[in-house]
Amino acid sequence: MNLDMIEAAAGRLDGHLRRTPLLSSPFLDDIAGRRVFVKAECLQHTGSFKARGAWSALSAMDPDLRRKGVMGFSSGNHAQGVAWAASAHGAPSVILMPADAPALKRANTAALGAEVVLYDRATEDREALGTTLATERGLTLVKPYDEPLVIAGQGTVGLEIAAQAAEAGVTEAEVLVCCGGGGLTSGIALALEGHAPGLRVRPVEPEGFDDVKRSLAAGSIQSNNRMDGSICDAIVTPRPGDITFPILSRLCGPGLAVSDEEALRAMALAFLRLKLVAEPGGAVALAAALLRTEEIEGDTVIAVISGGNVDPAMFNRALTSYGSA
Amino acid sequence: MNLDMIEAAAGRLDGHLRRTPLLSSPFLDDIAGRRVFVKAECLQHTGSFKARGAWSALSAMDPDLRRKGVMGFSSGNHAQGVAWAASAHGAPSVILMPADAPALKRANTAALGAEVVLYDRATEDREALGTTLATERGLTLVKPYDEPLVIAGQGTVGLEIAAQAAEAGVTEAEVLVCCGGGGLTSGIALALEGHAPGLRVRPVEPEGFDDVKRSLAAGSIQSNNRMDGSICDAIVTPRPGDITFPILSRLCGPGLAVSDEEALRAMALAFLRLKLVAEPGGAVALAAALLRTEEIEGDTVIAVISGGNVDPAMFNRALTSYGSA
Numbered sequence: 044m045n046l047d048m049i050e051a052a053a054g055r056l057d058g059h060l061r062r063t064p065l066l067s068s069p070f071l072d073d074i075a076g077r078r079v080f081v082k083a084e085c086l087q088h089t090g091s092f093k094a095r096g097a098w099s100a101l102s103a104m105d106p107d108l109r110r111k112g113v114m115g116f117s118s119g120n121h122a123q124g125v126a127w128a129a130s131a132h133g134a135p136s137v138i139l140m141p142a143d144a145p146a147l148k149r150a151n152t153a154a155l156g157a158e159v160v161l162y163d164r165a166t167e168d169r170e171a172l173g174t175t176l177a178t179e180r181g182l183t184l185v186k187p188y189d190e191p192l193v194i195a196g197q198g199t200v201g202l203e204i205a206a207q208a209a210e211a212g213v214t215e216a217e218v219l220v221c222c223g224g225g226g227l228t229s230g231i232a233l234a235l236e237g238h239a240p241g242l243r244v245r246p247v248e249p250e251g252f253d254d255v256k257r258s259l260a261a262g263s264i265q266s267n268n269r270m271d272g273s274i275c276d277a278i279v280t281p282r283p284g285d286i287t288f289p290i291l292s293r294l295c296g297p298g299l300a301v302s303d304e305e306a307l308r309a310m311a312l313a314f315l316r317l318k319l320v321a322e323p324g325g326a327v328a329l330a331a332a333l334l335r336t337e338e339i340e341g342d343t344v345i346a347v348i349s350g351g352n353v354d355p356a357m358f359n360r361a362l363t364s365y366g367s368a
Numbered sequence: 369m370n371l372d373m374i375e376a377a378a379g380r381l382d383g384h385l386r387r388t389p390l391l392s393s394p395f396l397d398d399i400a401g402r403r404v405f406v407k408a409e410c411l412q413h414t415g416s417f418k419a420r421g422a423w424s425a426l427s428a429m430d431p432d433l434r435r436k437g438v439m440g441f442s443s444g445n446h447a448q449g450v451a452w453a454a455s456a457h458g459a460p461s462v463i464l465m466p467a468d469a470p471a472l473k474r475a476n477t478a479a480l481g482a483e484v485v486l487y488d489r490a491t492e493d494r495e496a497l498g499t500t501l502a503t504e505r506g507l508t509l510v511k512p513y514d515e516p517l518v519i520a521g522q523g524t525v526g527l528e529i530a531a532q533a534a535e536a537g538v539t540e541a542e543v544l545v546c547c548g549g550g551g552l553t554s555g556i557a558l559a560l561e562g563h564a565p566g567l568r569v570r571p572v573e574p575e576g577f578d579d580v581k582r583s584l585a586a587g588s589i590q591s592n593n594r595m596d597g598s599i600c601d602a603i604v605t606p607r608p609g610d611i612t613f614p615i616l617s618r619l620c621g622p623g624l625a626v627s628d629e630e631a632l633r634a635m636a637l638a639f640l641r642l643k644l645v646a647e648p649g650g651a652v653a654l655a656a657a658l659l660r661t662e663e664i665e666g667d668t669v670i671a672v673i674s675g676g677n678v679d680p681a682m683f684n685r686a687l688t689s690y691g692s693a
Contacts, residue, residue, distance in 0.1 A: 064389060064411065070479065083411075085643040086389065147640070154395065314683070315472070318410040318676030320643040351643030355691030358639070359684050366680030 044191045044286055046237040049198035049230060052099040056199055059131070060095050061087055063200075065207040065345075068316040074333045078343040080211065081329060082204055083319055085351030089155070091277070091325065092200055092227055092349050093117075093124030093187075099196025100185045101128040109134045114182040116140070116173040119148025120277050120350050121187040126157035137182055139173050144276065145354045164270050188226030189284030197227040201234025204345060208239055215241040216343040217296065219328035222246035222255050223278035225287030227349060232294035242345070245296040247328040249275040249303065255283050255291060256298025264288050274303045274357065277324030277350055299338055305330040310358065311365035313348060323357065325350035369516045369611055371562040374523035374555060377424040381524055384456070385420050386412055388525075390532040390670070393641040399658045403668040405536065406654060407529055408644055410676030414480070416602070416650065417525055417552055417674050418442075418449030418512075424521025425510045426453040434459045439507040441465070441498045444473025445602050445675050446512040451482035462507055464498050469601065470679045489595050513551030514609030522552040526559025529670060533564055540566040541668040542621065544653035547571035547580050548603035550612030552674060557619035567670070570621040572653040574600040574628065580608050580616060581623025589613050599628045599682065602649030602675055624663055630655040635683065636690035638673060648682065650675035 063086045071079040088094040101109065112135035115125035122138040129136035136157040140149060141164035153159050162172055177184045186193060204218060218235065220228040225246070232244040246255045252273050257265040266282040273279050283291060301309075306323045309330035313319045321329065325348050332339065332346040388411045396404040413419040426434065437460035440450035447463040454461035461482040465474060466489035478484050487497055502509045511518060529543060543560065545553040550571070557569040571580045577598050582590040591607040598604050608616060626634075631648045634655035638646045646654065650673050657664065657671040 061389065061391075064386065066386075066411065070476075086391065086408075090643050151395075311680070314645050314680070318415050318645040320639050320645060355636070355639070355687035358691075359687055362680035362684055366683075 044194055044233070044290065046233055048191060048195040049202060049234050052195035053199045053202055055102040056095060056098055056196065059098055062203055063087055065204070065211065066317050070316045071312065071333060075344060076336050077341070079332055080345045081317060082200065082345060082347045084200060085319055085321055085325055085348045089123040089127045090350055090352045091120040091124065092197055093120040094127055095199055096193035096196035096226060097121065097124035097128035097185060100190065100192040101132045101134065103192050104183065108183050112136060112180065112182045113185050114139065114173060114177045115185045115187065116169045117187050119144045119152065120352060122152040122157065123148065123155055123352070125185050126152050126155035130156040137176065137180065139169060139176060143271070145352065147354050148352050151352070188224030189286045191286065194226050194230045194287065198230025198234045200227065200347065201231035202238060204231065205235055205238035205242065208242060208345065213343050215341060216345050217339050217341055218242050218244045219247050219299070219331050219344060219346045220244055221278055221325055221328045221347060221349040222248050224280040225255060225283045225291050228295065229287040229290035232290060236294055243296050244294060246291065246298045247331045248278060248298060248300050249273045249306070249327060250300045252279050253298060253300040256300055258283050258288060259292060259295060259298050262292065275306055275324035275327060277322060278327065299331040299335055301327050301330040301335065305334050307361040308365040309333060310361035314362060314366065319348060320351040320353065320358065321348045322350050322353035369519055369558070369615065371558055373516060373520040374527060374559050377520035378524045378527055380427040381420060381423055381521065384423055387528055388412055390529070390536065391642050395641045396637065396658060400669060401661055402666070404657055405670045406642060407525065407670060407672045408642070409525060410644055410646055410650055410673045414448040414452045415675055415677045416445040416449065417522055418445040419452055420524055421518035421521035421551060422446065422449035422453035422510060425515065425517040426457045426459065428517050429508065433508050437461060437505065437507045438510050439464065439498060439502045440510045440512065441494045442512050444469045444477065445677060447477040447482065448473065448480055448677070450510050451477050451480035455481040462501065462505065464494060464501060468596070470677065472679050473677050476677070513549030514611045516611065519551050519555045519612065523555025523559045525552065525672065526556035527563060529556065530560055530563035530567065533567060533670065538668050540666055541670050542664050542666055543567050543569045544572050544624065544656050544669060544671045545569055546603055546650055546653045546672060546674040547573050549605040550580060550608045550616050553620065554612040554615035557615060561619055568621050569619060571616065571623045572656045573603060573623060573625050574598045574631070574652060575625045577604050578623060578625040581625055583608050583613060584617060584620060584623050587617065600631055600649035600652060602647060603652065624656040624660055626652050626655040626660065630659050632686040633690040634658060635686035639687060639691065644673060645676040645678065645683065646673045647675050647678035
């Protein structure tokens with residue numbers, strides 16, 4: 044897994060994926076006490092960065108294998124990414140999804156052309172289920188994060204951040220990334236190592252589901268004790284990946300963790316100040332940038348909003364609780 | 369008022385204003401029955417296109433006059449644009465604002481550095497009040513739409529649409545623009561006349577406040593009967609401008625009008641499918657694109673979301689009514 048693979052993915056993505064904008068607001072700068080830039084990856088096709096990794100994987104597949112179909116397991120964003128990229132490549136797709144995933148994500152995944160198969164997040168082993176299903180049907184599994192082609196696709200976010208930071212005159216900053224299994228975070232870290240070495244990545248997770256933070260602190264892979272109970276469904280994963288963790292360990296600063304309420308407050312601020320829709324798991328990096336200011340170094344912070352696939356009821360909760368200017 | 373002035377404004381805006389993205393979603397294409405592109409001008413600085421016109425006017429002012437200060441009258445978006453552009457140019461600003469403007473717009477305008485003066489939209493003549501205030505304090509009035517420098521700034525949206533449509537391979541389309549006094553609409557129409565003659569502009573207004581639609585149909589300037597009672601506060605104006613109307617009349621197709629409920633439904637769809645926050649008046653063009661499909665010609669429509677400065681309660685209303693996928 045290296046920078047060349049990310050640059051090759053950028054070539055395959057060109058013309059199909061969006062170069063999402065890097066936004067800012069003086070109101071957010073005031074809250075954070077430093078300059079805040081926001082990479083609005085919620086504006087990506089399918090509403091999250093996952094479309095990049097899925098496109099990267101699909102576009103690099105052997106055409107005969109691709110024609111047989113692909114499979115993904117995902118709480119929803121990877122699912123939509125795989126369904127979208129598969130449809131665009133003329134490939135069937137099957138998505139294994141937890142039964143408690145937001146209704147919007149389930150509906151979108153089906154509407155984008157995938158067959159959706161549900162499982163119980165608390166009691167069933169999705170990796171084993173997925174492998175069985177893939178074998179039975181001759182499908183190729185597109186892993187959500189621990190897969191070099193997927194990491195390479197997500198890393199194109201980092202190439203864009205490097206270019207956009209340079210355009211904004213930013214050469215030193217902490218780059219906060221919403222982190223589940225570490226595909227986006229490790230991809231961005233590799234891209235920045237090559238193109239913007241003054242930008243340091245820091246993973247951000249939900250409190251109580253901070254396996255990456257604890258793994259970085261321990262120097263070895265640590266697991267979460269549980270898989271349910273967070274509103275940040277998009278980034279709750281059992282543990283960092285075997286491919287992603289060594290990259291994170293080598294390149295990232297310490298992890299951060301925020302509460303569900305902090306994520307909701309960041310969603311309300313993204314609504315008010317950026318006119319963006321962020322989902323809870325996609326807002327944790329912005330939450331840390333705005334609300335954990337004493338844990339961040341330097342005069343500039345870049346936060347990735349990684350997704351915006353949130354049910355209206357949850358969005359209303361954020362606005363009702365924290366929508367007053 | 370001509371294309372050269374828009375291109376000159378683009379030069380003054382370069383590096384200060386955002387090139388907002390042109391977005392799309394297969395879900396919106398399905399609803400409309402044709403390709404839909406959305407110019408996400410709600411992502412502009414201050415949350416609306418008004419920052420462009422204000423910057424265009426401020427950046428072209430005589431520095432001595434500018435130092436004395438500027439004045440604007442506005443329901444809120446022009447206000448924020450003028451306050452933001454004035455602060456960036458080191459100029460004081462006074463904003464005359466209707467007392468029923470959304471709380472968020474009032475608060476933002478003050479926070480951006482302006483002095484806010486309130487008036488009654490139903491009983492007071494804002495033009496007369498503004499002229500008096502400007503004369504008394506030596507302020508230069510920045511009109512919200514019937515001013516060539518402001519139209520030139522708004523017209524830069526049209527330059528971007530022309531370039532982005534070409535990048536997307538679109539050479540023929542109807543371009544729906546949320547229309548109040550016609551500054552944005554006439555500016556875009558002039559820009560497209562020069563750079564994308566296959567793209568035809570059509571103004572979109574709230575039902576009951578469709579002065580531009582009726583003026584175009586009559587061939588002469590018509591007024592609205594009332595100024596209150598719409599949730600689309602951003603685009604309720606007494607009548608088309610003396611400068612904007614001849615441009616609209618020469619270049620635009622027939623106007624469209626949508627209901628408040630249609631605007632709310634478009635807001636919910638922008639939330640669900642684009643992850644964008646649109647305000648009611650900023651959503652009328654998207655509403656027409658998605659819901660008045662039989663009134664639109666051709667296989668491609670481009671809708672401008674002109675602003676996103678909406679109070680949380682109004683946004684919740686849109687999601688509660690129309691947020692189910």
